[in-house]
Amino acid sequence: MDTATTPRVDTLRINGQRLWDSLMELAQIGATPKGGVCRLTLTDLDKQGRDLVLGWARAAGMTVTIDQIGNAFMRRPGRNNSLPPIMTGSHIDTQPTGGKFDGNYGVLAGIEVVRTLNDHGIETEAPIEVAFWTNEEGSRFVPVMMGSGVFAKAFTLEHAYAATDTEGKTVKGELERIGYIGSEVPGQHPIGAYFETHIEQGPVLEDHGKTIGVVTGVLGIRWYDCVVTGMEAHAGPTPMALRKDALQVATKLMQEVVACAHRHPPHGRGTVGMIHVHPNSRNVIPGRVKFSIDLRNASDALCEAMDADIRSVAARLSAETGLAIQIEQVSNYPAQPFHPDCIAAVQRAADQLGYSNMPAVSGAGHDAVYMARLAPAGMIFIPCKDGISHNEIEDAKPEHITAGCNVLLHAMLERAGAV
């Protein structure tokens, strides 16, 4: 780095008002009466949103590449274009009752970084790219994080193309219809490092009064179906000692799901969200209860420990009560730690900018999870009001929006090399 330009780069700040105005303008496309956004992936509204963002990118002098799953890459050249780009991005599709910030913030923060570099005539050694990934939300087409997942080869392009919505329309047909099926083979796009800025979608930063979450990784997730089998019998004639009440045993195990999370702090999570009681009748002792278990933690080893914990509790309860307890794992998403260099770059940027910050983990999936399989990756969180997201009342403060983008700017400049 040239010492004559160092102070100029160090004092560089993004234009918070311009970023906020862009967020509000994009939020008009699919705006809902309650102040949220409904812009489902690959709809006409999604096309309008894509066109608007790519128009902004072109106006900022960026070139655009679209790949075969509709991921868009907006590129600002560097001095050495043989270097892989330093990339940021997120998604612009929303949930049916989504907010203005989830995903959109990460994409528009990237555009604002480029606009800021342009304003000040700053060149970077490596190129800068901003991406938006197709169908992150997964509300219209499954699987979620589709574009980044195809890019990272988590599943095939054909699998993604064949996904249908409730009307039987396919991803491939809808991509063609809105004109966003590109020619580049997904994944054939180098990445030097990847950063994603996102609202936290949880309450931790707000609870601690911190501006920036330095994200160290994304929690691993294990899903289970659990069945407790007893014996249906009449609620009147059957004395308490002679019952095989599946619900009473199931509720003990449900309590243990939460206790198990407490036994594996600080990031252990345990949730029972779905319960089916059979025969679900007022005067019949429940004979069978099926429920879901969702366990999460920061490393695969900790997820494995929680798995062993809940299974041993189930075995003990089964032995004590004589009722059969079956636990079947139905999904396993590994934990994804971020790269130490990217975590450090985010930390340094937050410290140098004077923003209060703390380490954070993401309990939700993000496109950055797939990017972390391909390149050094990191994330920057900012608080959102009451930790609420995937809701029309989702809200974030302008000063936090600005702070997160400034951290992104300086983390990217560190990796890209400002000249």
Ligand SMILES: [Zn+2]
């Ligand atoms: Zn998101």
